[in-house]
Amino acid sequence: QVQLVESGGGVVQPGRSLRLSCAASGFSFSGYGMHWVRQAPGKGLEWVAIIWYDGSKKYYADSVKGRITISRDNSKNTLYLQMNSLRAEDTAVYYCALPRRGDGGGYFQHWGQGTLVTVSS
Amino acid sequence: SYVLTQPPSVSVAPGQPARITCGGNNIGSNSVHWYQQKPGQAPVVVVYDDSDRPSGIPERFSASNSGNTATLTISRVEAGDEADYYCQVWDSSSHRGVFGGGTKLTVL
Numbered sequence: 001q002v003q004l005v006e007s008g009g010g011v012v013q014p015g016r017s018l019r020l021s022c023a024a025s026g027f028s029f030s031g032y033g034m035h036w037v038r039q040a041p042g043k044g045l046e047w048v049a050i051i052w053y054d055g056s057k058k059y060y061a062d063s064v065k066g067r068i069t070i071s072r073d074n075s076k077n078t079l080y081l082q083m084n085s086l087r088a089e090d091t092a093v094y095y096c097a098l099p100r101r102g103d104g105g106g107y108f109q110h111w112g113q114g115t116l117v118t119v120s121s
Numbered sequence: 122s123y124v125l126t127q128p129p130s131v132s133v134a135p136g137q138p139a140r141i142t143c144g145g146n147n148i149g150s151n152s153v154h155w156y157q158q159k160p161g162q163a164p165v166v167v168v169y170d171d172s173d174r175p176s177g178i179p180e181r182f183s184a185s186n187s188g189n190t191a192t193l194t195i196s197r198v199e200a201g202d203e204a205d206y207y208c209q210v211w212d213s214s215s216h217r218g219v220f221g222g223g224t225k226l227t228v229l
Contacts, residue, residue: 035218045156045164045207047218059216062122095163105211107154107170108218111163 002026002110004096009115012086022079022096022112030054030074033104036081038092039114048094049081050104064090086119093117123212125221132227139198141224143191143208151210153191155184158223159204167206168193195226203228 008020022034036048049060049070058070069082079096093116097108126144133139143153153171156164166175168184171191181202184193195202208221 037218037220044205044223045158045209045220047220050216050218057216061217100169104216105213106152107166107209107211108156108164109166109175111165113163 004112006112006115009117011118017084020081024077029077035097037095040092127221127224130225134229139195141193149187154209155193156207
């Protein structure tokens with residue numbers, strides 16, 4: 001069955017960097033665009049970024065553009081999120097999500113358990 | 122950017138229907154998806170493509186989408202339906218996902 005396992009979260013100081021990973025299994029990873037979605041404590045869901053199945057295209061929410069980079073390694077079935085210049089408002093649980101459609105659109109059929117990033121001095 | 126608007130909260134007695142709306146400009150021209158999220162858990166899709174239910178989701182969950190409003194309806198609400206509900210669309214023009222702000226369903 002589909003499994004998405006995020007890792008890499010933790011406490012980080014403002015302005016520092018962090019890289020999240022999402023290990024995927026149970027489906028053809030290289031055939032799907034993949035997403036990151038985040039949720040600040042007590043707040044709603046916020047879409048963060050998408051990467052094409054082959055890594056050729058990437059799109060970001062305005063709130064993270066220029067500071068966050070999504071990438072993938074299809075040989076390792078792993079999705080990444082490189083977060084730089086972190087701010088307090090980046091504090092959230094970060095989920096990787098598998099869409100129903102291979103092109104990345106539509107709805108998010110499977111979600112990981114999430115990894116918590118806390119930006120605090 | 123595209124905005125989806127949901128009421129912050131809806132309260133309903135057990136056995137009664139609950140309706141959660143999601144407003145957006147001409148949302149009827151988009152496919153709308155609905156998620157249920159319980160505390161400490163990842164979201165789970167309960168309706169996709171306006172009105173389709175994934176396997177395992179009770180028939181009590183239904184949805185519609187027309188004009189500027191999409192609606193999730195839970196008929197005969199149960200205590201276990203208490204959760205946050207989010208609507209979502211995929212903005213294919215900008216290649217971005219959009220979520221509504223979420224609605225907390227309270228079962229009285």
